[in-house]
Amino acid sequence: MTENERVQLNVRITKATSAKLDEIVEYYQQGLKLGRIYKGDVLTDIIEKSYEVMNKQKKSNKRY
Numbered sequence: 478m479t480e481n482e483r484v485q486l487n488v489r490i491t492k493a494t495s496a497k498l499d500e501i502v503e504y505y506q507q508g509l510k511l512g513r514i515y516k517g518d519v520l521t522d523i524i525e526k527s528y529e530v531m532n533k534q535k536k537s538n539k540r541y
Contacts, residue, residue, distance in 0.1 A: 501519055502516055502519050
């Protein structure tokens with residue numbers, strides 16, 4: 478899959494989780510000043526960062 482291909486995810490989340498996502502999107506919006514920030518972009522960024530952390534942890538666990 479190339480960078481431009483997209484997959485639509487339909488998920489159910491609690492109202493509290495949705496409110497947290499809205500707050501995170503607002504935080505990104507204020508911090509980046511790049512124009513409109515979308516929830517999908519924020520979720521992509523969070524997933525990419527979490528994936529990097531996961532891989533670092535996997536590598537450090539293999540050392541032992």
